Each structure stands twice: as C-alpha cells, then as structure tokens.
Amino acid sequence: MRLILIFLIFNLLSPASFGIPLSIEGSYQGKNLYVQNPMDDDGFGYCATKVTVNGDIMPGGTSMGAFEIDFSIFNIAIGEPVFIVIEHNDGCLPKILNREVLLPRSTFKVTSIEINSTGKLTWKTVDEHGKLPYSIQQYRWNKWVSIGEVQGNGNVGTNSYEFQVTPHSGENKIRVIQVDHSGINRVSQEVKFTSTLPLVVFGPQKVKNIITFSSNGKPVETRYEIFDAYGSIVKKGVGFSVNCENLIKGIYYINYDNENKKFIKG
Numbered sequence: 342m343r344l345i346l347i348f349l350i351f352n353l354l355s356p357a358s359f360g361i362p363l364s365i366e367g368s369y370q371g372k373n374l375y376v377q378n379p380m381d382d383d384g385f386g387y388c389a390t391k392v393t394v395n396g397d398i399m400p401g402g403t404s405m406g407a408f409e410i411d412f413s414i415f416n417i418a419i420g421e422p423v424f425i426v427i428e429h430n431d432g433c434l435p436k437i438l439n440r441e442v443l444l445p446r447s448t449f450k451v452t453s454i455e456i457n458s459t460g461k462l463t464w465k466t467v468d469e470h471g472k473l474p475y476s477i478q479q480y481r482w483n484k485w486v487s488i489g490e491v492q493g494n495g496n497v498g499t500n501s502y503e504f505q506v507t508p509h510s511g512e513n514k515i516r517v518i519q520v521d522h523s524g525i526n527r528v529s530q531e532v533k534f535t536s537t538l539p540l541v542v543f544g545p546q547k548v549k550n551i552i553t554f555s556s557n558g559k560p561v562e563t564r565y566e567i568f569d570a571y572g573s574i575v576k577k578g579v580g581f582s583v584n585c586e587n588l589i590k591g592i593y594y595i596n597y598d599n600e601n602k603k604f605i606k607g
C-alpha cells in the first residue's frame with residue numbers, strides 16, 4: 342500500500358504531467374488577450390494551471406472555460422514589451438484567440454521631416470506604439486520606389502531618424518512609410534529638393550551585350566529597371582552598366598536616373 346501511495350504522489354508531482362508551457366510575446370497595444378481554456382484530459386479540471394505576464398503571476402486563477410489576460414493590472418504602458426507564459430496540464434492545450442492584439446501597430450506622427458541639397462533626409466516622430474521599420478521611398482519613373490529602410494524605435498516620446506538618399510537628376514520627392522499587420526500604409530508628407538546632378542544617358546539603343554550609363558561623357562552609377570514587352574521586370578539594380586547578353590531579341594523598356602526609355606535587344 343505504501344508503495345502505491347509513493348507511486349501516485351510521484352506521478353502527480355512529476356513534470357511529465359505538465360505540458361510544455363505556451364508562450365507569446367509582443368507589445369501592449371491597449372487591448373487584452375482572450376484565452377480558450379478546455380478541460381484537461383482527466384475531465385476533473387481545466388487545462389491552464391498558471392499564467393505569468395513578464396514574470397508576474399496573473400491573479401484570479403484559470404479555473405474557467407475561458408479567461409481574459411488584463412494587462413492593466415500589471416501597470417504596463419502602451420507600447421511596452423510583454424511576455425506571457427501559460428502553464429498547462431499535459432494532453433491539452435489552451436488557445437489564444439486574438440494574438441494579433443500584441444502585434445505592433447503603425448501609429449507614428451511626424452513632427453518634422455526635412456531633406457537637404459545633398460539628399461540627407463531627417464525626420465522626427467512621436468506616438469510610436471511598436472518597433473516597425475520605416476521604408477524610405479523616392480518618386481521616380483511615375484511611381485514610388487523603396488530605396489532603403491530604417492528600424493523604428495517604438496517610443497511614444499520623440500524619435501529621431503536620418504537616411505542618406507542617392508539623388509537622381511532634377512527634382513527629387515521623398516517620403517517615409519510604415520506597414521503594420523493590417524497591411525495598410527501609414528505615410529508621411531513628401532519633401533522635395535532639386536539635385537544639381539546632370540542628366541544621365543544610356544547607350545546604345547540597339548543593344549548586343551552591354552548597356553552603359555554616362556553623364557557628360559563619363560561613366561556614372563544609377564538605379565535601373567528593365568521590362569520586357571509584356572511589362573515583366575527582367576533586370577533591376579544599381580550600377581554603371583547592365584549585362585544584357587542573356588536577354589532574348591526584342592523590344593525592352595528601361596527606367597534609369599529619372600528617365601523612361603525604350604531599347605532593342607539585337
């Protein structure tokens with residue numbers, strides 16, 4: 342009898358009776374998490390046994406079929422990181438119903454954005470509620486083109502950023518955007534400056550192997566895109582030249598500097 346009691350106690354206290362803890366992390370966005378909590382395998386209680394938020398135990402327990410993780414009781418400010426661990430019995434698994442509420446949202450407000458004649462872009466923001474990258478975009482070839490990225494700080498207070506834009510000839514228009522899990526772009530206002538760079542030309546217009554870029558008779562580096570007659574992009578990059586040996590014969594369109602041109606691959 343004594344051996345049976347020891348066996349039962351060992352099994353009740355053994356870590357094997359508990360499942361691998363369920364964890365989730367993100368940043369607090371002002372909304373609570375909801376957890377579906379099934380019965381455990383024995384049918385005598387509920388699956389979840391304990392919840393901690395940033396190491397602090399959630400009061401109130403988990404002895405119910407569904408419960409809410411209320412972040413306000415932990416004095417967590419909006420935008421602060423959170424790490425939740427849900428301990429549970431083996432053979433069952435609680436389900437977090439709205440994980441997306443911990444994903445960072447794009448909420449920034451631009452307080453200033455400037456660019457100088459050399460292309461140095463600076464901007465300041467407030468009200469960031471999560472660390473999201475800023476995409477820097479330049480308007481060229483009748484569309485907005487992403488030219489770089491700067492990681493956001495995610496602070497509610499003032500955030501300062503800078504990025505060196507490579508200008509093209511003529512007027513340059515620049516903006517910054519963020520995209521969060523909703524897929525909606527949050528866009529800054531545009532800033533403009535006029536570059537003193539001379540116009541870039543390409544050649545030859547009937548290409549056998551190589552397209553070169555030049556300005557005032559000297560090789561020059563530029564961003565480019567090449568499309569076939571169906572509008573499919575076949576090459577893109579930054580360089581002084583483009584190797585076109587592998588293109589089949591036909592008509593192509595090239596975007597470079599701030600120009601849109603046509604050429605023939607012979």
